[in-house]
Amino acid sequence: MAHDASTHHDDHDHKPHGFVNRWLYATNHKDIGTMYLVFSLVMFFLGGLMAMVIRGELMFPGLQLIEPEFFNQMTTMHALVMIFGAVMPAFVGLANWMIPMMVGAPDMALPRMNNWSFWIMPFAFTTLLLPLALKVFFDIGGGGPAGGWTLYPPLSLQGGDSVAFTIFAVHMMGISSIMGAINIIATILNMRAPGMDLLKMPVFVWSWLITAFLLIAVMPVLAGAVTMLLTDKFFGTTFFSATGGGDPVMFQHIFWFFGHPEVYIMILPAFGIVSEIIPTFSRKPLFGYKAMVYAIASIAFLSFIVWAHHMFTVGMPLGGELFFMYATMLIAVPTGIKVFNWVFTMWKGSMTFETPMLFALAFVILFSIGGFSGLMLAIVPADFQYHDTYFVVAHFHYVLVTGAIFSVMAAVYYWLPKWTGRMYNERLGKIHFWASAISVNVLFFPQHFLGLAGMPRRIPDYNVAFADWNLVSSLGGFAFGLTQLLFAYIVWDCSRNKSLAKATDQVWEGAHGLEWTLSSPPPYHSFTTPPVITDSMLAHGNVAH
Amino acid sequence: MITTDRSELDHRRAAAKLTAWILAGVVFGIYGLFWMSGVLGS
Numbered sequence: 261m262a263h264d265a266s267t268h269h270d271d272h273d274h275k276p277h278g279f280v281n282r283w284l285y286a287t288n289h290k291d292i293g294t295m296y297l298v299f300s301l302v303m304f305f306l307g308g309l310m311a312m313v314i315r316g317e318l319m320f321p322g323l324q325l326i327e328p329e330f331f332n333q334m335t336t337m338h339a340l341v342m343i344f345g346a347v348m349p350a351f352v353g354l355a356n357w358m359i360p361m362m363v364g365a366p367d368m369a370l371p372r373m374n375n376w377s378f379w380i381m382p383f384a385f386t387t388l389l390l391p392l393a394l395k396v397f398f399d400i401g402g403g404g405p406a407g408g409w410t411l412y413p414p415l416s417l418q419g420g421d422s423v424a425f426t427i428f429a430v431h432m433m434g435i436s437s438i439m440g441a442i443n444i445i446a447t448i449l450n451m452r453a454p455g456m457d458l459l460k461m462p463v464f465v466w467s468w469l470i471t472a473f474l475l476i477a478v479m480p481v482l483a484g485a486v487t488m489l490l491t492d493k494f495f496g497t498t499f500f501s502a503t504g505g506g507d508p509v510m511f512q513h514i515f516w517f518f519g520h521p522e523v524y525i526m527i528l529p530a531f532g533i534v535s536e537i538i539p540t541f542s543r544k545p546l547f548g549y550k551a552m553v554y555a556i557a558s559i560a561f562l563s564f565i566v567w568a569h570h571m572f573t574v575g576m577p578l579g580g581e582l583f584f585m586y587a588t589m590l591i592a593v594p595t596g597i598k599v600f601n602w603v604f605t606m607w608k609g610s611m612t613f614e615t616p617m618l619f620a621l622a623f624v625i626l627f628s629i630g631g632f633s634g635l636m637l638a639i640v641p642a643d644f645q646y647h648d649t650y651f652v653v654a655h656f657h658y659v660l661v662t663g664a665i666f667s668v669m670a671a672v673y674y675w676l677p678k679w680t681g682r683m684y685n686e687r688l689g690k691i692h693f694w695a696s697a698i699s700v701n702v703l704f705f706p707q708h709f710l711g712l713a714g715m716p717r718r719i720p721d722y723n724v725a726f727a728d729w730n731l732v733s734s735l736g737g738f739a740f741g742l743t744q745l746l747f748a749y750i751v752w753d754c755s756r757n758k759s760l761a762k763a764t765d766q767v768w769e770g771a772h773g774l775e776w777t778l779s780s781p782p783p784y785h786s787f788t789t790p791p792v793i794t795d796s797m798l799a800h801g802n803v804a805h
Numbered sequence: 806m807i808t809t810d811r812s813e814l815d816h817r818r819a820a821a822k823l824t825a826w827i828l829a830g831v832v833f834g835i836y837g838l839f840w841m842s843g844v845l846g847s
């Protein structure tokens with residue numbers, strides 16, 4: 261674009277004409293953010309459909325609907341689709357939309373690489389889903405991967421050709437994530453408007469900066485691990501096979517060196533989101549801004565030295581078990597700091613409870629439940645009981661569904677009026693919140709009981725002793741799944757329905773930060789000239805002194 | 806503090822590119838390291 265042309269009419273839209281130009285060749289951070297978010301929603305429903313199949317099968321003891329082999333494909337694909345297709349792209353979408361507007365940059369640092377990061381994803385997921393789709397729709401081949409999302413050999417290598425598809429797809433997702441992370445770091449470090457010092461940035465931006473470093477550190481590790489799986493299966497190496505001098509447990513070490521930071525990749529941006537929303541609806545500055553930033557950084561650091569808490573039962577030296585137990589428990593300290601700071605932010609604030617705030621509050625409470633069950637799992641002798649039971653399933657669904665996904669929903673309700681220029685239907689939003697909050701607990705809380713009673717995870721059938729709570733859990737699951745259709749409707753309604761109330765620029769009475777100084781919806785190209793930043797425009801006031 | 810001069814923005818873009826290349830180097834380094842760990846470890 262010619263330089264002088266854009267300075268003449270900054271506030272006019274220069275949207276590219278035509279579908280292909282606008283979306284396929286997209287370089288605009290808002291368009292790419294939208295595509296990520298839509299992609300994520302589609303994957304959320306696809307993964308959700310698989311969850312419905314799983315809960316349908318588990319509703320009653322005995323085999324009901326599907327073959328055990330297909331059940332294993334469902335659990336494996338559900339996890340891969342939700343983790344890599346729903347949660348991660350949702351956060352990347354939010355990063356694309358919000359980070360440039362929050363730091364006063366005109367766009368992401370590398371807009372064309374940004375295009376590539378996104379467009380790899382549909383291809384990666386086509387590859388991942390192809391074996392399953394061929395089996396389901398045309399009865400071709402053996403179906404999708406069935407060895408669990410953790411891909412442990414030798415089991416994962418006993419699958420058919422789907423192994424190669426899965427590994428190739430994981431590589432593509434990894435490349436996409438790495439390019440996304442590089443873009444985010446470069447944007448935050450180099451593209452901030454003058455005056456937006458690091459310690460004046462919104463906590464959401466901080467959380468993404470740290471998350472992006474985690475991604476850069478561990479996605480290549482995952483890539484290395486799955487490349488070794490590939491050569492073990494197809495090229496005769498024995499990295500993970502004892503017959504050739506390799507070691508299957510080594511895979512677990514490498515996988516979890518990726519895997520544990522990965523779970524924090526899915527929660528740190530959530531911390532950032534909640535740290536933006538709670539001050540707004542408490543009408544008070546965030547309590548302990550710097551402590552929040554340092555806590556995120558400490559959690560990120562600790563996430564590299566706890567990985568073997570996923571492997572307590574494989575047989576490690578006692579010193580190793582103790583080290584990983586105590587290191588894991590240490591994470592409770594910075595996590596506790598964050599929870600207390602959110603509570604102190606609300607203390608004596610003039611709070612209101614619009615839908616984003618409701619989801620953020622539910623996050624604080626329900627994520628903490630997941631944190632507590634995590635602490636229980638961190639206790640080595642206790643984990644010998646809990647490992648591979650439904651207790652673990654309950655734990656990670658509290659941190660991932662009522663944690664990560666609730667935060668995404670909070671973020672969507674919070675920023676949707678900014679994106680579309682219209683207020684969503686608040687009454688429907690509240691219904692969506694309460695129906696979700698109740699059904700999600702009916703769905704996952706009984707899984708604690710099932711796990712403690714000894715029900716193993718990843719099985720299609722179970723002892724009749726587990727029947728009652730499985731029925732309750734399944735009913736909760738169907739209710740939660742159904743409720744999310746309402747979410748899709750609300751979002752669609754807000755972006756299409758012209759009769760909805762127009763949003764103001766600030767949208768929320770207590771909102772602060774650069775993004776709220778732009779119009780709603782913001783111009784297609786925002787901050788093409790850097791804004792002059794005053795303390796009153798900062799998300800959390802001037803915290804630097 | 807305000808600048809309507811776009812060369813300042815171009816400066817920042819150039820710096821961002823350098824950051825990106827350095828990070829890409831780190832990525833390949835880590836990938837190689839873990840491959841190596843597999844070779845040495847087995």
Ligand code: HEM
Nearest residue numbers: 523526527569570631634635637638647648652656659660
């Ligand atoms: C608050 C601190 C946390 C602690 C102390 C903790 C601890 C643990 C432990 C010890 C396990 C292994 C249990 C077993 O397999 O026997 C585990 C599993 C898991 N955790 Fe956490 N966790 C915490 C937070 C989180 C967060 C924030 C997430 C994600 C957002 C998460 C996601 C998971 C997942 C996905 C698994 C299961 C992995 C699998 O085997 O498939 N955890 N956690």
Ligand SMILES: [Cu+2]
Nearest residue numbers: 520523569570
């Ligand atoms: Cu972990």
